Amino acid sequence: MTDHPVAYIFNGQVLDRTDVPVMPVTRLRRMTIDHVSGGGSISALFAVPQGDRFRMHTVLCDPEREELAVLAADVDNAYPALTPDCWAANWFEREIFEQCGVRPTAHRWLKPLRFQPQAHGVAAPLAGLADFFSMKGEEVHEVAVGPVHAGVIEPGHFRFQCHGETVHHLEISLGYQHRGVERALIGGPDRRSLHYMQTLAGDSTIGHTGAYCAVLESLGGIQISRAAETIRAVAAELERMANHIGDLGAMAGDVGFLPTLNYCGRIRGDVLNLTALLCGNRFGRDLLTPGGVRFGLDDARRAKLLQGLDEVEKDLQSAVPLMFNAPSVMARFEGIGALTADLGRRIGLVGPAGRACGLGYDVRNRLPYGAYRFDTVPVVTYPSGDCFARAYVRWLELEQSLAFIRRQLSASGLESEILKACPALQPCSLVVVLAEGWRGEICHVAATDRQGRFAFYKVVDPSFHNWFGLAQALRGQQISDFPLCNKSFNLSYCGHDL
């Protein structure tokens, strides 16, 4: 990435918008493709209206160099697509086409991603009404699942092309949960913005709200207190623990292994209650606020929290190894839905799903922020890329989270100086914030206008990277193994649909 000006920034650094170098789109395309083939990843790729043209932005993450690069290029109504040479750009380019009407030429499958109203007043198409890949031939059949499902889960449509029990292709069509969060944030921040963030993906409240707060604090030019950073990190790890525990239980349930299902369901509740101990809400709503946190942690609560963690750990040690030691469970987990590290890298997997393919990328470790700058969390990987790996990586991460929270809570003084006033945002600035939610990399990109209001606010939920990974993992698998594979990814519908 040389011989052309590129803005290199660290996680959460503010740039003057005029400092983002604008390059020809062919240059942006080539640099992005080279970056990804060189082992980097795309954190965000989007276009926003700029006068009567559109400005494309790419946020490239270079985990080896621990920095981010922001590229920009102006485009009219078409540009040469990245996707044929860089699969990780696939859904980003579909989003660009859907939101701005800018056509990535040579992209072969530009169907709508969210079925949202389009840029130039074109009405939103009915969700799910689109072409699907289909297979022809004798004994080939198609199975459509959703958007209404048997369990209490979010809506999404899954179209399987099967030959007997074998899945040859799975196409996932989402968008049923589209609320227009990014649109609603333009002109913000206002009193509603924080609430949009807390429910961007309800199970990642701390993850997304933390990123949003970091955006506002960077643009406001303040640094929150160490105590606030500690409480945020503890809340984030509790969120990770609760969800990982729930996922391990759900995976056990999908193979009909009841003890782990039942115990993990209960232990997850215990961890959620620890979050409630922090702030009164089991999902951490209203704990984080720009400038710090609303609730401190006095020594009595701290002791109670640590004691609760001991009990959780004890219960986990009897519930989870039971599952990993059961041969009948391992027979269901091992070798199912396997993705190679190469494929995972090319489609840009993030989070536990990526680490389960052996991709050693964790924002907390590679681009540390907040309390993670002072206390490094090791990156947990496992090479096999199958359902077992996705379960096992979660288990190892649980142990790391437990240890991290204990280290963070070893010091007292977490009850005062937890909240600062957050000043007005710097005008004409751009900031990129990455955070490691429990599903993986959360990326928020915000830019302010001359008045210091949001000119645009871009959210990339980890699910946005990973849904295509689930579709790939199903290739050549038994259709009856889909629910297990789906649980092993456990992606967010609303986080994707925004």
Added chain:
Amino acid sequence: MRYALLHILFALAFAPLLAGVINRVKAFFGGRRGPSLLQLYYDLFKLLRKGAVYSRTTSWVFRAGPCIALAAVLLALVLTPLGTTPALLAFPGDLLLVVYALGLMRFVTVLAALDTGSAFEGMGASREVQFSALAEVALLVGLLAVAARVEAFSLSVLARQAWSGGMAWPSDAILLLVAAALLVVLLAENARLPFDDPNTHLELTMIHEVMILDHGGVDLAMIEYASALKLWVMGAILVSLALPLPTAQPMLNLVAGLGAIMVLALLIGVIESVMARLRLVRVPQLLVTAGILSFLAVMVAMR
């Protein structure tokens, strides 16, 4: 005759209790209190009070399915002994009729599933037929092995001989082999773990449950009740052949038989609690294994 009638009355009354026992055992292993023992009764009464919704794609086949299934399993029940308590109806060759009454029940369920035209139900029907083709061999050959040994062809005679110790159990390997095969078949045919997960809501993994997704109200009640009776019938055959509890009192025999069926429900609950479900591609292997056990029993019987 009196006891045979009594057995049928017990079966009709207590078959739904088996599901309650299984679920309570599973709840115990999972650290839960679990649903009431009578939950299936509540469910049946709830369903009986409900109307049904019929898809326009379906025909009379869909509506006839549950009725014929219930009738078929009642026929099987009439032919089923419990230990030394003979069946209400017993004649040489009745064991074939029992097996194929259960086969008829499955056949009409499959037809009703296919009648909906749903991709899910077609998938379930295909799985059901594939697996039952293997399970039927194990069941039939296993029974024939015992029949060859006893040199009788009526289930009631077989059961009396085995139960009263006339076959020198357990030294006789035939009964051991057949009991193992029948247990596997029982789990497979009644949609229990490790073959099918009766608790799952995930259509793509289901075998039996997915075939009855479109049924509701009274139809579903008939299916649920028929399934409970089917578990009772197969359980009665299994405990009759596997448990020698010879007593002089016919009433005591009947009570012992009922107790044995409840113990079988406990055993099913334990099996479901301690192991995960098989991958669907592995199911045929286990069923073929059961078939091999049955064939071994035949070889021992012919020795």
